[in-house]
Amino acid sequence: MTLLERDEALAQLQVLMARACGGTGALVVVEGEAGIGKSALLRALADAQPAATPVWWGLCDALQTPRPLGPWLDVAEQAGDPLRALLVTDAPRPRVFAACVDQLGAQSALVIIEDLHWADEATLDLLRHLGRRIARTRSLLVASCRDDELGPTHPVRVLLGDLATAGVQRLALRPLSIDAVRQLVADRPLDALALHQATGGNPFFVTEVLAAGGSRIPASVRDAVLSRSARLSASARAVLEMAAVAGPRVEAGLLDELAAAEAAAVDDCLRSGILTAEAQTFVFRHELARQAVLESLAPTRLRVLHRLTLQALQADGAPPPSLARLVHHAAQAGDSEAVRLHAPAAAQQAARQGAHREAAAHYATLLAFSSALDAAQRAQFTEAHAYECYLVGDIASAVAGREAALGLWRRLGRRDREGDTLRWLSRLHWFLGHGELARRHAQAAIDTLEPLPASSELAMACSNAAQLAMLADNAAAAVSWGERAIALAEALGATEILAHALNNVGTARIRDSDEAGWRLLERSLQIALAHDLEEHAGRAYANLTSCGVELRDYAAAWRYCNDGIAYCLERDLDAWTFYLMAWRARAHYEQGRWSAAAAEAAGLVQRAGLPNVSRIPALVTLGAVRVRRGDPGAHELLDEARTLALDTGELQRIGPMVVARAEAAWLAGDLEACTTEAQMGADLAERCRMPWAIGEGTFWLWRAGRSVTPGDGMARPYVLQMRGDWRAAAEAWCALGCPYEQARALTDGDEGALREALAIFESLGAAPMIERVRRSLRVAGVRGLPRGPRATTQEHPAGLTLKEVQVLALLAQGLRSREIGERLSRSTRTVDHHLASIFVKLGVATRAEAVSAAHRLGLVQATG
Amino acid sequence: MPRYLVERTFPDGLGLPANAEGAQACLGVVGKNLKEGVTWVHSYCTPDRKKTFCVYDGPSPESIRVAAQANGLPVDRISEVRVLDPYFLH
Numbered sequence: 001m002t003l004l005e006r007d008e009a010l011a012q013l014q015v016l017m018a019r020a021c022g023g024t025g026a027l028v029v030v031e032g033e034a035g036i037g038k039s040a041l042l043r044a045l046a047d048a049q050p051a052a053t054p055v056w057w058g059l060c061d062a063l064q065t066p067r068p069l070g071p072w073l074d075v076a077e078q079a080g081d082p083l084r085a086l087l088v089t090d091a092p093r094p095r096v097f098a099a100c101v102d103q104l105g106a107q108s109a110l111v112i113i114e115d116l117h118w119a120d121e122a123t124l125d126l127l128r129h130l131g132r133r134i135a136r137t138r139s140l141l142v143a144s145c146r147d148d149e150l151g152p153t154h155p156v157r158v159l160l161g162d163l164a165t166a167g168v169q170r171l172a173l174r175p176l177s178i179d180a181v182r183q184l185v186a187d188r189p190l191d192a193l194a195l196h197q198a199t200g201g202n203p204f205f206v207t208e209v210l211a212a213g214g215s216r217i218p219a220s221v222r223d224a225v226l227s228r229s230a231r232l233s234a235s236a237r238a239v240l241e242m243a244a245v246a247g248p249r250v251e252a253g254l255l256d257e258l259a260a261a262e263a264a265a266v267d268d269c270l271r272s273g274i275l276t277a278e279a280q281t282f283v284f285r286h287e288l289a290r291q292a293v294l295e296s297l298a299p300t301r302l303r304v305l306h307r308l309t310l311q312a313l314q315a316d317g318a319p320p321p322s323l324a325r326l327v328h329h330a331a332q333a334g335d336s337e338a339v340r341l342h343a344p345a346a347a348q349q350a351a352r353q354g355a356h357r358e359a360a361a362h363y364a365t366l367l368a369f370s371s372a373l374d375a376a377q378r379a380q381f382t383e384a385h386a387y388e389c390y391l392v393g394d395i396a397s398a399v400a401g402r403e404a405a406l407g408l409w410r411r412l413g414r415r416d417r418e419g420d421t422l423r424w425l426s427r428l429h430w431f432l433g434h435g436e437l438a439r440r441h442a443q444a445a446i447d448t449l450e451p452l453p454a455s456s457e458l459a460m461a462c463s464n465a466a467q468l469a470m471l472a473d474n475a476a477a478a479v480s481w482g483e484r485a486i487a488l489a490e491a492l493g494a495t496e497i498l499a500h501a502l503n504n505v506g507t508a509r510i511r512d513s514d515e516a517g518w519r520l521l522e523r524s525l526q527i528a529l530a531h532d533l534e535e536h537a538g539r540a541y542a543n544l545t546s547c548g549v550e551l552r553d554y555a556a557a558w559r560y561c562n563d564g565i566a567y568c569l570e571r572d573l574d575a576w577t578f579y580l581m582a583w584r585a586r587a588h589y590e591q592g593r594w595s596a597a598a599a600e601a602a603g604l605v606q607r608a609g610l611p612n613v614s615r616i617p618a619l620v621t622l623g624a625v626r627v628r629r630g631d632p633g634a635h636e637l638l639d640e641a642r643t644l645a646l647d648t649g650e651l652q653r654i655g656p657m658v659v660a661r662a663e664a665a666w667l668a669g670d671l672e673a674c675t676t677e678a679q680m681g682a683d684l685a686e687r688c689r690m691p692w693a694i695g696e697g698t699f700w701l702w703r704a705g706r707s708v709t710p711g712d713g714m715a716r717p718y719v720l721q722m723r724g725d726w727r728a729a730a731e732a733w734c735a736l737g738c739p740y741e742q743a744r745a746l747t748d749g750d751e752g753a754l755r756e757a758l759a760i761f762e763s764l765g766a767a768p769m770i771e772r773v774r775r776s777l778r779v780a781g782v783r784g785l786p787r788g789p790r791a792t793t794q795e796h797p798a799g800l801t802l803k804e805v806q807v808l809a810l811l812a813q814g815l816r817s818r819e820i821g822e823r824l825s826r827s828t829r830t831v832d833h834h835l836a837s838i839f840v841k842l843g844v845a846t847r848a849e850a851v852s853a854a855h856r857l858g859l860v861q862a863t864g
Numbered sequence: 865m866p867r868y869l870v871e872r873t874f875p876d877g878l879g880l881p882a883n884a885e886g887a888q889a890c891l892g893v894v895g896k897n898l899k900e901g902v903t904w905v906h907s908y909c910t911p912d913r914k915k916t917f918c919v920y921d922g923p924s925p926e927s928i929r930v931a932a933q934a935n936g937l938p939v940d941r942i943s944e945v946r947v948l949d950p951y952f953l954h
Contacts, residue, residue, distance in 0.1 A: 595933070598926045622926075631925035632868070632944035765929075767941050 003044050004180040004203070006037065009171055013045050016169070017140045021053075021108040025137035027130065029116065029160065031147040032173035035204030035221060035288050038144040041173065042112050045142070054079070054109045060118040062248050062287060064331065065346075065362055067324040068122045068355035071113045072100070079103055093122075093354050094571065097129045104130070104139035115287070116145040116156055121392070122355035124159050129572055131163040147172070153609070155357070161608060162574070175201030189215045204286050211273060225292035229274060236268035243275060243282055244293040245305040246312075250282045251319070257312045306333035314338075323349055327362055336369040343369075344381065351388060360388035360397075379408035379417070390428065399428045419449035420457040423464050430468060433647045442468055459488035459497045466504040470511075473651050473688030478508035499527045499536040507543040511550065513691060518556075521547070538568050538576030545583045546652065549590070550692060552715075552736050557587055558843040578610060582617040584843075586656070589621050592739040592764055593841065598625045605637070612644050616653045619644070624660040627667065628740065630767035634664060651684050655693045658684075662700040667768045674704040691715045698722070721745050726753065737840060740764060747773055751780060758785075763801075800841055807834045812851045867905075867947075868928055870918040871940045877913040896934045900927040919945075 003010070009030075016026045030038050046055045056078040058071025067073065069087065076084040083099050085091075104111065113119075113127070127143065134141055150157050160168065176184075181199075182192040184206055198217045199205035208224040209217055212231075218224040229240055242258045243250050259266055266282075269275040274289060275282050284290040297305070310329040313321045323346035330338035347362035363385035370378050386401025402425050409417040426441035442465045449458040466482030469475075482505035489498040502524035509517025525540035527533070541564025548557025561584050568577040582604055588597035604610060604618035623637035638661050645653040658681035665673035682697030695718030702708045702722050710722035717736070721729035726748035733742035743760035746753040747769070754777050761769045774785060800808065803824075810820045821831045839845065842853045880886045897904055902922035909916045922928050925942045932939045 595926075595929070599930075602924065602926055626925060629925070629929075629942075631929075631942050633866075633925055765939070 003037070003040055004183065005176055006041050006044070006173070009041055009173060010044055010048070012171060013041075013140070013142065014048065017045075017049070017110060020138055020140040023138055025104060025134045025139045025141070026167070026169060027127075027134045027141045027143070027163070028169045028171055030142060030144045030171045030173065033148045033202065034146050035202045035286060036173045036175065037203045038173060039114060039286075040203070042114070042142060042144060046110060046112065049110055054107070056109060056111050058111070058113045059249070060113065060115040060120070060123065061324065062115070062118055062290075063324055063328040065324055065327065065350075065358050065365070066118055066120040066123075066355075067322045068120050068350040068353040068358055069096075069126065070120060070322075070324075071123055072096075072126060075111060075113075079109070090349070090352055093125075097126055100126060100130060101133050101137065104134070104137035104141070106138075108138040109140075111139060111141045113141070113143040116143045117149045117154070119156065120350070120355040121155065121357040122350070122353045124155055125354055125572065128159055128162055131159075131168055132166045132569075132572075135167065158609060176203055176206065177201065181206055184210060190217070204288055208289070221288050222292040222295060225274075225289045226296055228272070229293065232268055232272055232274075233265065235262050235265040236272075238262070239265045240269055240274060240293055241297060241301075242305060242308070243269070244284070244290045245297075245302065246309045247284060247290050248287060252277075252280045252282065253318070254309075254312055255282055257315065257318075258308060303333055307335065309333075310335060310338060324358070324362075327365060331365050331369075336372045339366060339369045340372045347384065347388070356388050356391040360385060360392060360394070363388060375408055375412055379405050379412065379414075382408065383417075383421070386424070390424075395428055395431050399425065399432070402428065415448055416452055416455060416457055419445050419452070419461060422448060423457070423461045426464055426468070430471075435468075435472070435649050438468055439472075454488055454491065456489070456492050456494045456497060459485050459492060459494055459501070462488065463497055463501040463504060466501060466508070470504045470508040471650055471652075473511065473690065475508045475512035475689070479505055479512075482508065495527060495531055496533055496536065499524045499531075499533055499540070502527070503536065503540055503543060507547060510547045511688075511690060513689075517547075518544075534571050534573055538564070538573045541567060542576055542579050542583075545580055549583050549587050550652070550690075552590070552692065552738070554587055554591060554737055554840075557583070559845070561587070562843065562845075575611060575614075578604060578607070578614045582614045582621070585621045586617055587843070589625055591737050591841070594625045594629065594764065597621055601625070612648070613653070616641055616645050616648075617656065620656045620660050624656075624663070627660060627664040628764070628766050628768070630667075638664065651688045651690060651693060654684055655681055655690070655696070659696050659700065662697075662704075666700065666703055671704040674700055675706060678704060689713065695719065717741065717745070721748065724748075740766060740769075743769070747776070751777065751782060754780075800838060804834050804838050804841070807831060808838055808850065808854050811835070811847060812854050865921050865923060866944050868920045868922060868925065869943045869945045870920055870928055870932070871942075872916045872918065872932075872938050873940050874914050874916070874938070878909065878916060893935045893937075897931045899934070900931040902927050902931040 013028065016028060020026060030041065032038055046057075049055055056075045058074040061067055061070050073087055076087040083103050086096050086099050103109075113123075116127075119127075130141060145156060160170070176196070178193065178196045178201075181196040181201065185192045185195060188210065190210075195206060195209060195217055198219075199209065202221070205221045205224060208221060208228060212218070212224055212228040214227075218227055229237060232240065239255070239259045239262055243255060246254060246258060255266060256263070266275075270277060274285055276285055284293075294302075306329045310326065310333055312318065313326060313329065323342055326342040327339065327346045330342055343362050343366035347359045347366070350356070350362060351359035363381055366373075366381055367378070367385060373381065382401050382405040386398045386405065389395075389401060390398040402421050406418060406421045406425070409421060422441050422445035426438045426445060429441060430438040442461070445461040446458070446465060449455065449461050452458070462481045463485035466478045466485055469477035469481060482501050485501035486498060486505065488494075489501055502520050506517045506519070506521030506524060510521065511517075521540060521544055525537060525544065528536035528540055541560055544560035545557050545564060548554065548560060561580055564580045565577055565584070568574075568580065581600055585597045585600035585604070588594070588600065598621075601618045601622035604614060605622055610618070619637045619641035623634045623641060626632070626634035626637070638657065641657045642661065645657045648654070658677045662674045662677035662681065665671070665677060678697050678700035682694060682701060685693030685697050691713055692715045694713055695715035698708050698710065698714060699718045699722065702710075708722065710719040717729045717732040720726075720732060726745045729745035730742045730749075730753075733739075733745055739760050743757040743764075743766075746757035746760070749757075754773055758770065758773045758777070761773060777785060806824060807820055810823055815823070817828045817831045817835065821828045824831070835847075835850075838850055842850055844850045844853050880889060894904060900922065902920060905919040905921060907916050907918040920928055922931070928942055929939055
């Protein structure tokens with residue numbers, strides 16, 4: 001069949017394929033409604049490749065619950081070892097993912113994944129992994145997708161959003177024009193204009209109408225397909241129905257078995273063009289045709305055909321079908337015995353491969369047939385279902401499942417399981433923001449498990465209580481529960497619980513100003529790294545970073561943050577990556593790199609579906625940058641942050657939010673609002689005994705004109721400033737690397753200090769403070785202030801000075817310190833001072849990192 | 865898309881000649897704005913050419929600042945603005 005009006009799309013794909021062969025791979029998603037001609041285009045692309053270029057196809061299943069990694073299994077079958085060996089043996093995900101990247105880099109191949117809208121979760125994860133690395137391979141990866149079937153929260157939409165920055169290309173196919181339809185109609189007795197209108201130019205619909213013959217135009221694709229099949233013999237139609245149920249792809253042997261003596265009827269189907277034969281399998285010319293046939297079947301007939309298919313698939317001598325396929329036919333046939341037999345194995349396989357959405361679906365299918373299960377099995381599978389729901393973020397279903405399991409375990413008298421289920425409910429309620437319920441369930445779990453012999457369930461219940469206490473800033477409770485969990489975990493050799501508990505105790509201690517906490521948290525990280533406990537490693541990096549920023553120990557924060565982001569990116573631990581990025585934005589902001597802070601925070605704020613723990617700090621940071629710059633749009637951000645943060649009840653989220661709002665109110669001259677916000681922050685901080693937060697809240701109360709008593713338990717720079725020692729306060733802020741706070745302290749000083757503050761505020765672009773300081777200077781009788789900042793003193797992206805930019809540019813050219821010094825007529829030591837300052841401002845540890853950061857920020861190009 | 869008024873100060877006066885060279889410079893600014901999705905609508909300039917008030921459409925104040933940075937233009941203040949027409953108030 002000739003391909004009409006697809007020359008441009010085909011040429012585009014060919015160019016990308018040529019580029020891939022040249023060493024720059026790409027991922028393209030071909031989009032359009034069903035029947036628009038995606039598969040036809042991809043077949044034409046495949047046919048256009050030279051014989052030496054391998055073309056590997058993978059198909060996503062139209063099963064009720066698709067096979068985990070289904071299309072990649074197809075691809076591996078064609079690509080061969082080592083990929084095939086890894087996939088058929090259910091090798092661990094990281095190895096499978098890495099092998100895929102290697103395979104696409106080893107040679108130039110064209111990989112085609114069809115019907116992405118049906119893909120299982122693991123397939124999408126692998127595509128995300130590949131999409132971020134595809135440019136480094138030599139292959140072109142093309143996926144087809146029905147974009148009209150993707151709702152706003154469809155996983156494929158989320159994937160495309162995630163890959164937008166990685167350069168995924170999207171190619172939308174348009175319907176045929178009236179001219180093309182006219183060309184297809186040729187001299188048939190049909191009105192081309194009416195056909196174009198009725199079909200909307202959908203190529204499959206058009207060709208189906210033409211194949212059905214006659215002069216009537218059917219109302220729908222379904223009618224067109226059925227009028228075509230109506231011309232077949234009764235036995236051929238029966239074969240077609242059989243194939244539709246057994247499909248989407250039917251092995252030749254299976255169809256023989258099902259069609260028994262109807263070999264001639266199979267040939268009729270092939271001759272009519274509705275079925276096509278492809279290497280030992282039969283497929284419908286289009287999935288739309290299969291759907292049309294399926295929808296025409298009566299429910300009882302459908303069940304009978306599914307039962308026959310299931311029997312044939314399970315027959316001796318038949319090649320072993322996928323578990324997902326067995327569950328599909330068993331459920332459709334209403335065969336509860338077969339569901340009980342296959343669904344648990346299918347769910348476990350899906351879970352093992354990271355297809356948690358599919359695992360949850362298999363468990364749901366199983367539970368729908370639960371009359372075949374005894375009470376213990378029902379409890380066990382209800383739990384397994386709840387766990388998979390939790391993993392895919394369906395917390396409400398997870399709670400409902402755990403509640404059901406709780407009742408079942410209680411009836412069975414299983415106190416151990418009851419305790420563990422209560423601990424789970426505690427965790428789930430915390431996710432939903434129900435702090436009180438979370439704590440109550442945590443206590444109930446411990447009360448239930450305590451009378452029993454020491455167990456890992458009890459250890460985890462204690463660690464959970466420690467985590468809740470830590471998040472609520474109750475350090476004493478966190479440490480006491482956590483140490484109990486550590487002792488139990490060590491005695492039982494429960495490594496994962498040990499990593500979890502060490503993290504809770506370490507974080508609680510650090511935030512309680514106990515230096516010893518760093519060692520515990522660091523140990524949690526080392527255990528997690530050594531045992532490949534990715535979630536725990538992500539959480540350890542996250543807490544090490546957030547503690548560093550909260551205590552304004554930026555050197556520590558940067559080290560853990562950069563290592564953590566690299567670790568999480570490599571493993572696609574997106575939730576942790578974004579959380580770390582939110583803290584990185586905060587650190588940029590506090591260190592005066594507002595452009596970097598705003599860019600990072602804005603990227604996160606725009607991201608749909610970002611969890612609140614990451615969204616809150618991103619909103620606050622972007623809002624705070626706008627406040628300090630005097631830019632519009634701060635209030636919307638800080639209002640949303642307020643709503644979300646108050647829901648958590650946690651100082652970590654609320655503290656920065658109220659401080660940003662207090663500062664905004666103070667700058668706007670609203671001392672009443674400033675007091676209200678600051679009071680809330682100070683009160684909460686007081687309860688949590690956090691010196692920096694107490695200092696900050698008290699500082700704004702003081703700024704708003706309230707009388708305060710600066711003293712113990714508050715961070716030193718604030719105390720110094722409130723006691724009138726603005727010079728020492730400014731020095732302390734300077735030593736910490738917080739230029740805005742340094743300048744703010746100087747505004748309490750003499751004329752010289754005010755001039756110094758003005759210079760710092762101007763370099764930051766802090767418009768509201770610049771105005772205030774100018775006014776103060778004018779009131780003090782100072783004349784001859786320049787009217788505004790010069791373009792050259794405007795902020796560089798990373799807050800670098802002109803000299804630092806020059807040094808960095810020379811560093812990027814590969815010069816050593818001595819050579820840079822010679823060029824700039826400076827001593828080597830001075831150059832090294834500049835470099836140290838550059839490292840801190842860019843948040844990097846090595847010269848190579850500084851150079852790459854400079855390129856990323858466009859600093860090097862900007863200065864030639 | 866919000867509209868912004870961007871105030872800029874040029875201490876040494878804005879050196880934009882009213883000839884082909886000046887037109888080229890403006891097109892350069894427009895080109896760099898494109899990358900940030902920012903549109904320069906038009907500007908008002910004080911007679912001494914030391915201060916400009918530029919009307920911009922853009923997705924966010926940050927995008928205005930990034931575009932200004934790319935063009936080497938100073939930014940004193942950004943305000944979000946709406947049209948108020950004295951002859952068509954209802």
